[in-house]
Amino acid sequence: xxxxxxxxxxxxxxxxxxxxxxxxxxxxxxxxxxxxxxxxxxxxxxxxxxxxxxxxxxxxxxxxxxxxxxxxxxxxxxxxxxxxxxxxxxxxxxxxxxxxxxxxxxxxxxxxxxxxxxxxxxxxxxxxxxxxxxxxxxxxxxxxxxxxxxxxxxxxxxxxxxxxxxxxxxxxxxxxxxxxxxxxxxxxxxxxxxxxxxxxxxxxxxxxxxxxxxxxxxxxxxxxxxxxxxxxxxxxxxxxxxxxxxxxxxxxxxxxxxxxxxxxxxxxxxxxxxxxxxxxxxxxxxxxxxxxxxxxxxxxxxxxxxxxxxxxxxxxxxxxxxxxxxxxxxxxxxxxxxxxxxxxxxxxxxxxxxxxxxxxxxxxxxxxxxxxxxxxxxxxxxxxxxxxxxxxxxxxxxxxxxxxxxxxxxxxxxxxxxxxxxxxxxxxxxxxxxxxxxxxxxxxxxxxx
Amino acid sequence: xxxxxxxxxxxxxxxxxxxxxxxxxxxxxxxxxxxxxxxxxxxxxxxxxxxxxxxxxxxxxxxxxxxxxxxxxxxxxxxxxxxxxxxxxxxxxxxxxxxxxxxxxxxxxxxxxxxxxxxxxxxxxxxxxxxxxxxxxxxxxxxxxxxxxxxxxxxxxxxxxxxxxxxxxxxxxxxxxxxxxxxxxxxxxxxxxxxxxxxxxxxxxxxxxxxxxxxxxxxxxxxxxxxxxxxxxxxxxxxxxxxxxxxxxxxxxxxxxxxxxxxxxxxxxxxxxxxxxxxxxxxxxxxxxxxxxxxxxxxxxxxxxxxxxxxxxxxxxxxxxxxxxxxxxxxxxxxxxxxxxxxxxxxxxxxxxxxxxxxxxxxxxxxxxxxxxxxxxxxxxxxxxxxxxxxxxxxxxxxxxxxxxxxxxxxxxxxxxxxxxxxxxxxxxxxxxxxxxxxxxxxxxxxxx
Ligand SMILES: Cc1cc2nc3c(=O)[nH]c(=O)nc-3n(C[C@H](O)[C@H](O)[C@H](O)COP(=O)(O)O)c2cc1C
Ligand SMILES: Cc1cc2nc3c(=O)[nH]c(=O)nc-3n(C[C@H](O)[C@H](O)[C@H](O)COP(=O)(O)O)c2cc1C
Numbered sequence: 001x002x003x004x005x006x007x008x009x010x011x012x013x014x015x016x017x018x019x020x021x022x023x024x025x026x027x028x029x030x031x032x033x034x035x036x037x038x039x040x041x042x043x044x045x046x047x048x049x050x051x052x053x054x055x056x057x058x059x060x061x062x063x064x065x066x067x068x069x070x071x072x073x074x075x076x077x078x079x080x081x082x083x084x085x086x087x088x089x090x091x092x093x094x095x096x097x098x099x100x101x102x103x104x105x106x107x108x109x110x111x112x113x114x115x116x117x118x119x120x121x122x123x124x125x126x127x128x129x130x131x132x133x134x135x136x137x138x139x140x141x142x143x144x145x146x147x148x149x150x151x152x153x154x155x156x157x158x159x160x161x162x163x164x165x166x167x168x169x170x171x172x173x174x175x176x177x178x179x180x181x182x183x184x185x186x187x188x189x190x191x192x193x194x195x196x197x198x199x200x201x202x203x204x205x206x207x208x209x210x211x212x213x214x215x216x217x218x219x220x221x222x223x224x225x226x227x228x229x230x231x232x233x234x235x236x237x238x239x240x241x242x243x244x245x246x247x248x249x250x251x252x253x254x255x256x257x258x259x260x261x262x263x264x265x266x267x268x269x270x271x272x273x274x275x276x277x278x279x280x281x282x283x284x285x286x287x288x289x290x291x292x293x294x295x296x297x298x299x300x301x302x303x304x305x306x307x308x309x310x311x312x313x314x315x316x317x318x319x320x321x322x323x324x325x326x327x328x329x330x331x332x333x334x335x336x337x338x339x340x341x342x343x344x345x346x347x348x349x350x351x352x353x354x355x356x357x358x359x360x361x362x363x364x365x366x367x368x369x370x371x372x373x374x375x376x377x378x379x380x381x382x383x384x385x386x387x388x389x390x391x392x393x394x395x396x397x398x399x400x401x402x403x404x405x406x407x408x409x410x411x412x413x414x415x416x417x418x419x420x421x422x423x424x425x426x427x428x429x430x431x432x433x434x435x436x437x438x439x440x441x442x443x444x445x446x447x448x449x
Numbered sequence: 450x451x452x453x454x455x456x457x458x459x460x461x462x463x464x465x466x467x468x469x470x471x472x473x474x475x476x477x478x479x480x481x482x483x484x485x486x487x488x489x490x491x492x493x494x495x496x497x498x499x500x501x502x503x504x505x506x507x508x509x510x511x512x513x514x515x516x517x518x519x520x521x522x523x524x525x526x527x528x529x530x531x532x533x534x535x536x537x538x539x540x541x542x543x544x545x546x547x548x549x550x551x552x553x554x555x556x557x558x559x560x561x562x563x564x565x566x567x568x569x570x571x572x573x574x575x576x577x578x579x580x581x582x583x584x585x586x587x588x589x590x591x592x593x594x595x596x597x598x599x600x601x602x603x604x605x606x607x608x609x610x611x612x613x614x615x616x617x618x619x620x621x622x623x624x625x626x627x628x629x630x631x632x633x634x635x636x637x638x639x640x641x642x643x644x645x646x647x648x649x650x651x652x653x654x655x656x657x658x659x660x661x662x663x664x665x666x667x668x669x670x671x672x673x674x675x676x677x678x679x680x681x682x683x684x685x686x687x688x689x690x691x692x693x694x695x696x697x698x699x700x701x702x703x704x705x706x707x708x709x710x711x712x713x714x715x716x717x718x719x720x721x722x723x724x725x726x727x728x729x730x731x732x733x734x735x736x737x738x739x740x741x742x743x744x745x746x747x748x749x750x751x752x753x754x755x756x757x758x759x760x761x762x763x764x765x766x767x768x769x770x771x772x773x774x775x776x777x778x779x780x781x782x783x784x785x786x787x788x789x790x791x792x793x794x795x796x797x798x799x800x801x802x803x804x805x806x807x808x809x810x811x812x813x814x815x816x817x818x819x820x821x822x823x824x825x826x827x828x829x830x831x832x833x834x835x836x837x838x839x840x841x842x843x844x845x846x847x848x849x850x851x852x853x854x855x856x857x858x859x860x861x862x863x864x865x866x867x868x869x870x871x872x873x874x875x876x877x878x879x880x881x882x883x884x885x886x887x888x889x890x891x892x893x894x895x896x897x898x
Contacts, residue, residue: 114484
């Protein structure tokens, strides 16, 4: 029997996840709009037999660009360029159900799956940033509940479009002049409140059946959504106990939906500073923290708390009242705020100290240590019901991923926790997820195409 | 002085432009959802130093899939995969202003331009096929006038988004902690009737400033649009005189808009059957025509004319009344019908004869001849005020493009009409188009980002 295997995903962030990475001499901040840079990063991840690379996304300029490299290329096109120069690694892009049309997005992900030979994944988000609304002719960002209501219809429609052509719809009978069996190409007739799509789709079913559905919401609605649809979940936890509670909750929700819990991979974020000694790793983290621009971090914290903070003394304590209404972890859209409130409550940091705690990965867990120590904490969370793998968030790129692949991955392999070579070709293969059946298979009504 | 140079664009169509290409033994119909197939085709076009490759598109399943290979991958992703394995060739994708959101589309084309190092072009269409409406929650396809009204606003917004970052907005001053000069990143504040986009954009200005704007509408509204925005125009003409009239009209319209006529490249379609002798070329065309499925062609003609035609005798004459209301060439959305009406009036074909005439390229000009003869007609149209180059539409792929590149391109080079190697790197370079100035350059208001 082989041991249960870790899933490892490289979360690519332009110069790195640390907000000051772009200032560090080892970062490649000059190259963040250059496809070759990301192709090289993806090849590094593939050399480490990682499951996938992943890009976040939002249809607006987010964050204070004066002090951070917050511009972005569009991730589906970028992953297509990566697909062309890699063979095995999965390719996960974020896209918004609030600000896309399902027919367009189904085509983009379907094509990415065809082009990559079955390696596409979609991180389904409803978009938290309300600046997006004004880029789409809306007076206001739809409410959290409305966004999730639309998201459910949206995903139902997209998945139905992917099923629109049965796997054997194309006949290609040259002699008879029959290209496709049109009784195997179906309208989907999705008529919801937010989304109406008739179909049929205009491309064959993707190689994976459905590109892998990934999700990253943490609210009650988000978790319900995840329990129903998600095949992999990105999540942010500082502490083992919180991660365990989240893990148990999601697995239960999936089971209640009649799904097999092992078909939902839960991947907390970890942002590792890695060096030969723990002291050197901590020094490296400090080096990055000292490059932060306090005005930038304060602005991020202001957006998170919704309060003006310009008056705070950087070296004074964080006022605990700031987080008085952080509320329950399942509050709408405020899960990250709750993570931060926990840090403040436990650690009573100065304002500067809190900014440094958040600078690494926006509330995700930052860990400084030796390769052994990083492998230990990964194994610990993996074997104690907190994670099925990790969303690896290198504080700086490309070096931070290289050191992870070169030093941590070999240890995980030695321990029998992680593959030494790819055994499959698709992202579903890597994650151990089945290829979904086609809802239309076997139905015989003739579609009017 | 070098002679005025031809622009040549390879219009890629899955198995080929001839509707029976997928049945022909030389076609690669098995590979039409395989990115490698299109990458090979693009490399052939690049070996021939063509200006660009181009994909048509529509967000619906169009045409009778029982008898033709009408499924499609999404073209922007496909061109991104092509970008990754080519160096110089331009990459033009069709996308609809009726069924996209400007912020999303600006990002996709902007990213394609970044990823390809300045090789992107956008064939702007309003989508003729009314089946698309039902895939986007609409009860009806918007009217022709409304589609063009939205198209104008849409393109204004997209182009403004591409200008949102001035070329020197990114400062990347590590020491000072300044990533960008935010006074050089602008909101666009587009508030129209159909399109409202605030901005700013979330990526740097594309390498070309603006990806090249291509257009293919032929109605009055379409021509007005082209005169204002288009830098290249795809068009369908059977006869030199019609092409000359169109050419003169568009160049005049551009001049009236204050543009330089040579900055609008007019590219009629030509679908060449090429062989060592004219007789062999004609025999090859016949071979393809004999593979057509009459039910398919009739159905296409029914959609074009809006009349049921199932009762017609294939070997009887085409009833001229069918085209009685084809109207003027500038009638809305009916320009192709007018081309067909011209064929019927001049040639008085049988129904089968007409279906064969249209089978080659849906009303575009089909030409069977030797390489010399193909080069002659290209030179003739080019030097007599009918064309600045051609949209080359091989009847079958990949062979039909290979024979064009191997036999016709060398003749055009010998005659000094076409480049022997690329002299530039971007699609604008190939077409001889200037890089547009940024509308915001020099303005100093501080954008609220
Ligand atoms: C690893 C990770 C990546 C995320 N990436 C994105 C993203 O790219 N775009 C986005 O709008 N939200 C992103 N989110 C935010 C979530 O989608 C979600 O909005 C947030 O966790 C709040 O949860 P809720 O939406 O269920 O209230 C991400 C969250 C996590 C944990
Ligand atoms: C070479 C060529 C390619 C075209 N490609 C498309 C296409 O991909 N998608 C589309 O909806 N229309 C396409 N069209 C149609 C035109 O955009 C336009 O709708 C048609 O010529 C009718 O003109 P009008 O829209 O101005 O009435 C194409 C036309 C030509 C000549």
